[in-house]
Amino acid sequence: MLLEIIDIAVHYGKAEVLRDLSLHVAEGEIVTIIGANGAGKSTTLRAISGLKSVSAGEIKFNGKRISGLKSHEIVRLGISHVPEGRRILAPLSVMENLEIGAYLRKSKKEADSGFQNIFDHFPILRERKNQIAGSLSGGEQQMLAIARALLNQPRLMMMDEPSMGLSPLVVEQVGMIIKEINGRGISIILVEQNARMALNLAQRAYVLEAGRCVLEGEAGAMVDDERIKHAYLGG
Amino acid sequence: NAAPATPPAPVSAPATEAKILKLGCTLPFTNSLGIDTKKALEMLVPAFNEAGGLTVKGQRYNIDIIIYDDKYTADGGRAAVERLVNEDKVNYIVCQVGSAPIVAGLAVTEPAKVLVFCGGASGKIIAPQNKYTYGTATWRTNLAPLFPLLTKSFPNAKTMVNLSPDDETGKALAADNAKVATALGIKVLDNIFYPRDTQDFAPFATKIMVLNPDIMDYPGAVAGTQFGLQFKALYEAGYKGVHVSPMQPNLIEVLAVTPKESMENLISIIPSTDVPNPSEMAKKYKADWVAKYGEWSSASLNWIPAFYAFIEAVKKADTTDAEAIATYLSANGVQWESPNGKGMLVKRPDLKGDRFCDTCASLDFGIFKNGKYEYLGTLSPEESLKANETAFGGTWK
Amino acid sequence: MSPGLFIQLIVNALTIGSIYILMVLGLDIILRGTKILNFAHGQLYMLGAYVLLLFFQTLNLNFALALILSGATLALVGALSYLGVFAVLSRRFTVSTTFSYRLLLSAMASVGLMMILQQGTLLCFGTQERGILSPFPQIIDVFGVRISLTRVVIIFLSILICIGLFFLMYKTRFGKIMRAVSYDPEAVTLQGINTFWIFVSCFALGSALAGLAGGIIAPLFSVTPSMGQNIIFMSFLVLLVGGIGSYRGTIAGGLLVGLLLSFGFQFLGGIAELFVFILVIVILVFRPGGLLGEATE
Amino acid sequence: MALLEIRNITKIFGGLIALRDVSFDVNSSEIVGLIGPNGAGKSTLFNIISGFHHPDKGRILYKDVQINGLEIDRIARMGIGRIFQEPTLFMQETVFENVISGLHRHYQEAAWKALLHTPGANREENNKRDKALGILEFMELSSLKDELAANLPHGWQRVLAIAIALASEPDLLLLDEPVTGMNPSETASMIEKIRQIRERGVTVLIVEHDMRAVMSLCDRIIVLNLGVKLVEGTPDKIKNDERVIEAYLGKQVL
Amino acid sequence: MKLLNSSTVSRNSRLKLGAIIVALAVLIILPLCIESDYIKHLLIMVCIGTILGMTFSMLYSAGLITLGAAAFYAVGAYTSTMLVTSLGLSFWAALPLTIIISAVLSLGFGAIFVRNAGVAFVIITLIFVQVIVIAAGQIEFLGGWGGIMNIPRPDSLGPVEFVSKRDCYYLILAILLLIVVIYNAIYSSRIGRAWRAIKLSPNLAGTLGINAYRYRLLAFVIGSTTAALAGCFYAHYFQNITPGAFAGWLSIYVQLYAVLGGLEFYILGPAIGSVIMTFVPEYLRVVKEIEPIITGLLLLIIILFFPGGILGTIKNPPDFNLTQLKSRLNRMRISKAQGDKS
C-alpha cells in the first residue's frame, strides 16, 4: 500500500473537522475524494502533506510513518500537493515558478528536461514564460500549479480541485493530463467538485461528510449510486 | 597581596546623633558622563560622611544622596525630579549634567523652592527668574580667559573658524567665542554648525579647508570620540593650524579614533589632576578613584564641583533651609575648593541677571605638543573673572 | 567650485552613501524575505563595529579577516534572533492575518530586540566610546586633492559586497526562493523546500550586511553604543527614497542621499539635513513609491 | 435601454493585448454571460468596468455616463457591485459584520448624526441590521452569521461574497465565477439565487466556466477569445457555434 | 466590537454601563486619595500617553501604522505655546485655535503621506517626526534647540487655577474623557466600520463604495488633531518645551502602549499600556542599568506569548492546546527515531 491513513482526527482550534478518517491509496491508483463544501476534503490533503498536523491517528507512506514530519520532508519522500486555490507565486515569473518547482531536481540537466516536458504539455506556459505569474489568467495559473507539482517528480500527486475555474475545454485537457500522469505510474488523489469527471477518472472513491467517511468503493459503481447521483452529480 | 575581605568597621557613632540631609541628583545612566559622575558621587558622599559630615548650627548632618536616571531626556528628567521633590522630599539637587532634563525639572524645582546646583550648558538655566538654580560648570565662563593665552602662544594666528554642534549650547558658545576672539583682533571667518550626532566630519573639513583658517575653535564640542573625529577629518584634509577648545578632550576616547599628530597644537583646559603640582585634594581624589574603580577617568571631575559648592553654601549660610541658602547665595555668592580646583559664584550682567548664579573657576591650561599635553599655566578664579569682565563687560562680582 | 573640492565632495558622498546602501540592502532583504521592519538593524550595525573592534584591535587579527568575522558573527546573531524571536512570533500568523497586524507585531518585536541589544552592548562594553585606528591611514594626494585611503577602501569594499549580493539575489536559486517565500511560504514548502531555513537565512543575511556595514565604517568613525540609533533614521529614509523592494532603487537612493548631504553641508551648513528630509517628502509627492519602487499597499 | 455600454475597449499589458476592441451592451434586468477560454480577458474586462484598471482605448458608459477613469469607490457608489475571482472578504470579521460593511454606501443620515446617536441615526442603524439579516436569510447564511469569514469553507465564502455585494444594493452586479468550487447541487441552488437576484431588478453580468449554469441562467451570452469578441447570442446559438466549440466548449459539451 | 443580537446587547450594555461608572468614579476620586504629587504627575503623563496611544490605534484601525504620533504632539505644543507667549492669547483661546491649525496642517501633510499605506507610511511618519523636531530646533523664533521656558499654566477658570497637579489632572482627564467619548462614537459609527473594512481588504472596501484614501486621510486628520490637543496640554503643564522632547523613540513608545494593552481594544488598550509603560519603568528604577533590558524582554514576552495584548489575553485566555502539544511531542519522537535510523 502506497499511502495509508489510519483513524486520523484533525482540529482547527477546538473544532474537530476530521474524525476517525481512514483511507488508502495503492500504487498506481487514482483515488477521488468527493463531498460537500466544508466536508473536510482539503483538510485531508493538508493533513497528508503535513500542512496541518493531525491530533490522532497516523499516516503512512510506503510503510513509513509520515504524520509528524514537516511538509517539505514529506514532499521529498514523493508526495506532491497542488493546493486549493492554485497558490502560484504571483510576483515571480512563470519560469521562476517552475524553477522553484524543480528545486528537488538534482542537476540542471534534469531540471531542463523537466521544463521541456512541461512545455510540451502546456504550450501556453512556454508563451508566458517570462510573464509575471500573478498576471496570468485563472486557468493559466492552474496549469502552472499542476506543472510545478509535476516537477517534484512525485510518486503520489494530490490535486485539490484542479478543474476549478477552468474552461470546459481545458477541464477536458486536465482530465487527460491526470490520466497521463497516472499512466506514468504516479498515484493520484483527486479532490473534485466536478464529481462526474472525478468518478470517471478514478478507480476508487471516498465520500466525505462533515469530516467522516460515509462511503467508499469502486468509482464506477458510485456513478450509478442513486444517493451519489442526487447529492453530487446533479440530477 | 591579600586584602582583608571584611569591610572596614563602621566609624563609632559620635556623641550627637547625626541627622540626614537628603540630596537629590539625576543623571543619564546610559552615557559615560552620567555614569562617571554617579561613580564619583558614590565615592565622595560616603567619604564625606565618614570624615564627619556637615555641621550646621552645631547639629551634625550626614548626607544621603539619591540618584535617579533621567535618560538624558526632558520627560525622563521631569519624572525623576518630580520623584525627588515630591516623593523623596529632597530640598537640594546637585550635579545634574544635561540641559534637557535640567530645564524640564526647573518647572518643578523653582516653585517648590528646591536649591539646584547643576552642570548643563544652556544659558536659560541660570536665567534671572530661576532664583533657586545655580550653574556650577564653567562652560560659559572659560572662553574669555582662554583666548588671551592663545594669542600669547600664537601671536601670528589671525583667522579662526568655529566648528560647533547645531544646538542651543553650540550656537550660544560660538557667538560668545566670536565676541571674545574679535575683541582680541582675531577674524572669525565662519561659524560652522554640524548636526548633533554627526560622525562624518569630512564634509565640514572640506569646507573649512576652503576657508583655510589659522585657528580652529570647537565651542560646545562633546569630549569623546566625536571630538576625535573632528581632529581626524581636519588632519586628513591637511589642516596644520592651531586648535583651541575650552574643554579637554577625553584623551583615551579621542586617541582611539585619531592619530596623535592630528591633535598637535591644541590649547585647552586640562584637569587639575594633570598639572605638575596638583592640589592635595586632586591627588587624593584621583588615588581614591583608581583604588575604587581601577581605570582613571578625568571626565568624572567635570560635574562634581556642584557638590562642593553646595556644601560650602550650606556652611556659609549656616542653615539647611533652602530658601535661606538661596537668599544668601544670590546676594553674597560663595567660594569653594574641589578636586577640580577653586571655584566661585559670579554674577552675569551680560545675561541681564544681577544675582550670583554662574561659576568662574580656576583653570589649568595645557597644549598638546609632540603627542602629549604640556602644562601651560593656571589662572585663579579671580583672574578668570577679570578676563570675563573685560570681554563681556559689567561687574561680575 | 574648484574641481578639487568637487572630487572631495563626491568621495565624501560615496563613502557615506555606500554605508547607507549596505544598511538598506540588509533592511530590505529582511523586510521582503521575512516581512519584518527591523528596528534593531542599527544595533546590528553597532554590534558589527564592536565585533570588528574585538577581532581587529583586541585579538590583533588581519583587517579583512576581522571584517569577514564580524559579518559572520552578525549573521549568527541574526539567525539566533530570528530563531529566538521572530520564528516564535510567526507561528502566531495565519494566512488570513492582515498585513498591518503582522508588520506591526514584528516591528514591535524588533523594538524589543533593539532595546535588549542596545543595553546589552552597553553593559558588556561599557559606556566608553571607542574606535579603531584605520589600517589604511595613508592619504592619497591626486593633483592636490587629498583623499584618505580608508575612504577609498570603504567604497571599494561596499561595491564588492553589492556585486556579491546582486549575484546572490538574481543569479542564484536562493534569491528566487527568497522572493517566493516572502510571498507564499506554504506554496514554497510544497515544493520540498525548507522554508524555515530560508527565513533564517534572510534574517541572517540582512544582519550580516548590517554587521559588515558597521565593520567597514569602524576605521572611519567611532564605535559607540549609540551609533546604531543615529544611522537607522537615515537608512529608513534611503529605503523610502529608493523605493522598497528595489535593488537599484536602494543604490540610487543611497547615492542620492549621500550626495545631498555632502553638498548640502558644504553650501547650506547644518540645516542640510532638514533640507534632505524635506526633499524626500517632495520626492514622495511625485513618486509615492520612491524613486524606483512602486507604490505599495 | 442599455444599462451598460462597452465601447471599443482595448487593454494592453506590456506587450500583451488582453482586450482588443471589445464592444457590447448589457440591458436592464438582463442576465448576460461572458464566457471564453482562460486568459480571454473576462476578468480584465470586469476590472475595467469596476475601475481597477483603466482601458487603453474605448469607453464604458453606465446609465449613459462615462465611468472609465473614475475611482473604484465612485463607480461602486453609482451602483455597480462585483465579486472577485479570488475569495475576497473581510476575513477577520463575522459573516454578519461582512454584510453590514456591504451596506456602507446606503447610509443617509449625516455622519455627525451617527456620532451623536440621534434617534434618526439609531433608527437607520437598526434598519441596516434588519436589512443585513434579511440578506443573510436570503442567501441562506443565517446559521453561519457569527462565524468568522476566514473559517468558512471555500464554497460558502463565495456565497458570502455575493451577499456582501448584494448588500450594497447594486443595479448592476458583476459576478466573476460565482459557482466555481461548488458541487452540482450547490450550483443549482446558487443558480436559483441568481435568478431571484435578477427578479429584484438587478442586472447581472456573469463570468463562469460551468456551462450548465451559464446556459440555464443567461438571456444572452458573449464569447471572448484571446481578447476579441468572438460571438454574441442566445445560449442556444452559442452552444452550437462551431467557433465556440472549437475554442472553448470542446466536443463533449454538457 | 462584535455586533451582538439584541437580548445580549441590553444585558451586556448594562454591565458595561456599570463598569464605566465605577471606572469614572475611581478616576475622579483618585487624586483625592493620593498624596504624592509625583504619582499625580505620573497619572497626568499616563493620560497624555493614553491619548497618544489612542491616536495610534485610530490610524491602525484604518490599516495605517504610524510612527508619527509625536509629530503633531509637537505641532500642538508649539502652536499653542506660540499663540500664548507671542500673541498673548489665553490658553482657552489658544486651545481651539491649535486644534484648527493642526487640523489644517495634518490635512495638508496627510494628503501626501496617506497615499502610501504599508511600510512606506510607517517610515514616512517616522521621518516626519524628525523633520518637525529639526525644524523646531532650527527656527530661532520657536526657541531653537533650547526650546521655550516659562510657558504659563492654563489660565484659571473661575475658582479652578490649574496650579496644583490635581487641577491639571482633572483638566487632562476631562480632555481624555471627551476624546474617549468622541472616539467611541466614531468607532461604533459607519466611519469606524469603513476603517475596519479598509484595513481588512482595501479592494473589497472599494467595490462597496468606500474611498480608502479619503477615509484614511480622515483617520490621519482626527488622530493628528487629537495628538496636537495632547501636545497643547503638555506644553502648558510642563511649562517648557524643547524639540528634543518629541524626538527619538517617543512615537515608538506610543505604539507600545497600544500593542501592550491589546491592539483590538482601541481605547482601553492604550490606556492599560500607558499605565504599565509609565509606572513599571518608574519602579524599575531600582534595577537601573538593566531596566531597558527588562522592558525589552517584557515587550517580547507579551508580543510572543500574549499577542492579543493584556486585554486580549484576559478576554480570550490562551488555550494551551493539549492536542497540539501532543502532536509536537510526537513529531519530536519521530524525528529522533529517524535520526537514530540514519
Ligand SMILES: Nc1ncnc2c1ncn2[C@@H]1O[C@H](COP(=O)(O)OP(=O)(O)OP(=O)(O)O)[C@@H](O)[C@H]1O
Ligand atoms: N483555517 C481554518 N480555521 C478554522 N476552521 C477551518 C479553517 N480552514 C477550514 N476550516 C473548517 O474546516 C472544515 C473543513 O474545511 P475544508 O476546507 O477541508 O473543506 P472542503 O471539503 O475542502 O470544502 P471546499 O469544497 O469548500 O473546498 C470547514 O468546516 C471549515 O470551516
Ligand SMILES: Nc1ncnc2c1ncn2[C@@H]1O[C@H](COP(=O)(O)OP(=O)(O)OP(=O)(O)O)[C@@H](O)[C@H]1O
Ligand atoms: N495585471 C496584468 N499584467 C499583465 N498581464 C495581465 C494582467 N492581468 C491580466 N493579464 C493577462 O491578460 C490576459 C487576460 O486575463 P484575464 O484574467 O482577464 O483572463 P480571464 O478571461 O479572466 O481568464 P480565466 O477564466 O482563466 O480567469 C491573461 O493572459 C493574463 O495573463
Ligand SMILES: [Mg+2]
Ligand atoms: Mg476544499
Ligand SMILES: [Mg+2]
Ligand atoms: Mg478570470
